[in-house]
Amino acid sequence: MATLYNTEEADVICAGASARSLAFSCLRAGLRPVTCDLFYDSDLAARCPGTRIATDTWPEGILDALEQLPPLPVIYSGGLENHPDLISRIENRHEILGNGSAVLARALDPSALNGCLARAGLTVAEIRQTGEEAPGKSGWLSKPIRSGGGIGIEAASKATTSEGRYLQRFVDGVPASALFIASENEPSKRSLLLGATEQLIGESWLGAAGFTYCGNIGPLELEDEALRQVVLAGEAVGGEFSLRGLFGLDFILSPGGPVFIELNPRYTGSVEVIEKCCGFETISQHVSACRNGELPSIALPPSRACAKAILFAETPVALSASHALVEENAATVADIPAIGETIEPGSPLLTVLTEGSDLANCEANLVRLAREARALFE
Helix, strand or coil: CCCCCCHHHCCEEEECCCCHHHHHHHHHCCCCEEEEECCCCHHHHCCCCEEECCHHHCCCHHHHHHHCCCCCCEEECCCHHHCHHHHHHHHCCCCECCCCHHHHHHHCCHHHHHHHHHHCCCCECCEECCCCECCCCCCEEEEECCCCCCCCCEECCCCECCCCEEEEECCCCEEEEEEEEECCCCCCCCEEEEEEEEEEECCHHHCCCCCCEEEEEECCCCCHHHHHHHHHHHHHHHHHCCCCEEEEEEEEEECCEEEEEEEECCCCCCHHHHHHHHCCCHHHHHHHHHHHCCCCCCCCCCCCEEEEEEEECCCCEECCHHHHHHHHHCCCEECCCCCCCEECCCCEEEEEEEEECCHHHHHHHHHHHHHHHHHCCC
């Protein structure tokens, strides 16, 4: 499929498990990305040159793909932050526009995150590290120390953690995510809150289960005290871990206020929702923060409600030419698999995008669009 430009004309590399939303953010900022990811879906291939990484070579296959590309700057999305050693090897040839390997090694430590936020007077979900016992089997989650998208999170069946995992107390409330941009050169204000969204987690109407990440709805409006705590959390972790550029902080909005649970030190799935809510390009600000240490003076207020949701296959889906009609709905669908591909149950099928008058209206639109999109594959 022909793209809008060729690899030789690209000026940035977008790499990650899925690079479509990041690449589209780069395009909106006037950049010309070339991508390396596990999908290289048809809508991405129609706009950007790229390489699809074989699943059985992930994540090391990223290195082979990068060797075939010019030594352009790299921005990474979800998945690669879990491999600081690999990021270190990428740094030998490429400028990393984001957090480097040394930062990631510290930022991915759940104990370090909890300690940082607790010292700031904020509420965190209690955790137990490898070998520590939890005070009871119920009410706890077993989580991989390094993972993404809710993969591998399950109710704790044992009272003791295992290697590479930790226990975190389950917190009831609304799953949410805050998006920040950080600078190393702003000692008085290390990060700026760009917006918050409600997260969709394990939604059955999307074919998901458990704690699988399914999307975002925004903007999530916070009361004054909750907003103060979220802003403080971003400033605390930005300073503690010397973060730069875009990063996300997940929390549960409980009746008692925000309870912070996880740090994502990179471009997150909520970025394209925040961009549409507020009508601005984050990537130009991300690059400026990483290269020049500059932050925007203020975050633009949201002007609309927007949402995205990932639709998962419930049965095997073989993509045929008849499904190309999905591409006619480019404004409402994304991450469209290539014709001839088979999507296995539990794997992402596509993403639906919408706007609405408020969060409830957005969710209703998502439910309708998900139903209509699934019908195209039946």
